[in-house]
Amino acid sequence: MANQRGAFIVFEGLDRSGKSTQVGALVARLQREGRKVRLQKFPDRTTRIGGMIDAYLQSKSELDDHSIHLLFSANRWECANAIERDVSSGTIVIADRYAFSGIAFSAAKGLSFQYCLNPDTGLPLPDRTVYLTLSPEVAASRGAYGEERYETLEMQKRVREQFTLVAEETRRRHGDDRWAEINADGTVEEVEALIWENIQPVIMEPLQCLGKLWT
């Protein structure tokens, strides 16, 4: 299977659900196994558009809700070719957040769901999205929210509701296999084991062509 393409796997989840912790552990594990793997964080704050997003999230600038929504999407589009190129050359690409966060956060602010979905249409379709859920009790036990915009209890509650709709939409358009919900209440090692069990088949199986999101 010399020409097998790499999988494209996305991690989404509520605040403090441990996305970055788990993405880091998974990348390290795949590297130890000798797999070609690349981590892609969204927002990618290193690009010029990413710099504008970073300033907004830190409340160093103000932007209209539509403008910032489109910037988040543009930030994904500027990375789309690299994702396609890497998976087709056999590299596994692991993304820490993606278009699903884009919809959930902007719709939670009151933009229409369909408006939020549109600009990401045609982006590389993840082979699987792992959505990490956290019970409100465990979330509260992980300490205070950070300083960034959106890190309030009220906003997180609305985001959680929107993610339920995002999950339904993804399953309806792309099938049940594309979206996996993992309970992230356990220890880092327990959650890591659940994730590995879930995504191992996706990484090992030969995959069809990379699909296009929302098409």
Ligand code: T5A
């Ligand atoms: N956004 C993003 C949009 O509005 N539109 C978009 O299109 C996109 C892509 C920045 C913001 O941008 C918004 C969403 C966000 O509000 P970000 O930079 O990904 O996005 O957000 P972060 O603040 O970095 O991520 P989170 O706060 O959501 O944290 P993580 O990555 O879920 O959690 P992690 O791994 O950093 O862990 C949090 C804490 O918990 C501990 C960790 O050590 C850490 O202290 N922890 C555990 N503790 C106990 N048990 C476990 N199993 C634990 N796992 C982790």
Ligand code: NA
């Ligand atoms: Na994170």
